[in-house]
Amino acid sequence: MYYNYSPAKNLFKDTSFFKPGYFSVASFDKPTHILALTYNGAIGKSIRTVGEYAFSNQKYPQPEEQGGAGILHRSAYNFGVESTVPKTNVNINAAYEFVGKSFENNTMAVLMAGTQRAKIGGDGIFFNSFLKLALEYSYLLQSNFSNTGRNNKWGFTVATQSKRYPSVSLSYKPFATFRTFDDTAQIQQKPVLGEVWTAKVNYQVKRKHYSLRFTLVGNKNNSILDTFRYGSSMLQFSTIYTTAKTNISTNIAYSNIRSGIETAVLPAFNNSVNIGLSGGRTLKKISLNGAVDIGFNESGICKYGAGLNAMYRLQQIPLSVRANCRLMQYKLNPGDPWNNLVFAGLTMNWQLKMKVSN
Known part of the structure; x- marks a missing residue:
């Protein structure tokens, strides 16, 4: 009996077979019974096969009885095959997934019933x-x-x-x-x-x-x-x-x-150009990095800023000190005043070395 079901192998990269984003409270009064079987095998040395089958069954009251819901509509299955063409660097793969219209899973965050993918x-x-x-x-x-x-x-x-x-x-x-x-x-x-x-x-x-x-x-x-x-x-x-x-x-x-929306939010940003220049220099004890950038949109200049990063390493002890800061001015709409964003930080790092012997 499963209240949350996910297959052993995901054959499709875009969305998982069943992978809920939340968990609902299980009901012991009307539970959903899910039986799952998995298969993993090979044909020869170059063909690999995987598959999975799941069947769900829920006891409905008489008014909610799902008449005509056969075994196929209460099932979900997938299978896949991968193969490498001998003596080449060519790989071939195929997969198929079926979810019946009456497949029950109360913890599913995505409506997958009645879906087929290949x-x-x-x-x-x-x-x-x-x-x-x-x-x-x-x-x-x-x-x-x-x-x-x-x-x-x-x-x-x-x-x-x-x-x-x-x-x-x-x-x-x-x-x-x-x-x-x-x-x-x-x-x-x-x-x-x-x-x-x-x-x-x-x-x-x-x-x-x-x-x-x-x-x-x-x-x-x-x-x-x-x-x-x-x-x-x-x-x-x-x-x-x-x-x-x-x-x-x-x-x-x-x-x-x-966008298909006529009154888009901040339409001036729909077309923008950003230009940035950065550079750095590394010396024996200190390293310096700096950057400047500017942005344009339909109203003209919409942002500009600069940043500086410096790090100093002490020779006698394994300690390094890093300081960085950034200043940026921006405006969201053509008639808005300029807004400031200021960031500054100081970091100290102590490096620990350990010698491990057998």
Whole structure:
């Protein structure tokens, strides 16, 4: 008898099979009996299989008797298979999950009854680890007593890795999730569907006395909940120059927010640009680091600030003292006055060394 049930192996990374976010009080008057069976095995040397089956049964009073609820609708099961293609670096995986419409679990924080999910994918490494490819297809079906919803998505990742040429990666990944019970107890829970594009370019120049790294990152995402749409985009460029004792870095980022709400909160921040410059110097006893940054949005300058960090190490005793401070001014709306944020801290660290002998 279980009042809280979770399977032994999670085959889907986005949401667990059953993993409640809260615990309800168990009822010994009308308990829910859940029987779970798990399986883990292999076929040959390259195929691995997993599976799980759960059956729930609850004793209803006569007016609440669920007529016609067969064994299948009171069951939940999943199974998966993973395989490696012999003599290659290619992996293939597939999984399927089914939750019956009448599967009872009073501690579930997410409405999973009447849900089916399936996925199939693969990944591989080619050309002496220079190229990595991954592909995945997913299917979602949710049914209740009045309607049925479906979702078909697929995702891929392409990445290169090289010391001589720039490393590039591009990925597209869909997602589907559910609103938790804590959001509302009155409105029927609905799936949230979305997609994320991510791209990254990285290149590093190494010389005898210094190294220089360039990084360009882009991200774009969209999500849909019923008739509400939300999306955002981000583009960031950074570079860092490093020597044995000195480091200097710059960062430029642009962000854009798209919302289906006409009266968005703080709309001036929907399009913003942030620029930052930082540097540091490490000496024998002391290290210094500083940074300045400034932000712009549709109204003009919206924030600017500076910070300083210093650390001093004593030679005679294992004690180090760190002091840091930061000052920033910002305003939320174009007509608002400037607000100040001030932070200062002092930290003392004592290092203990112990010699362990057999």
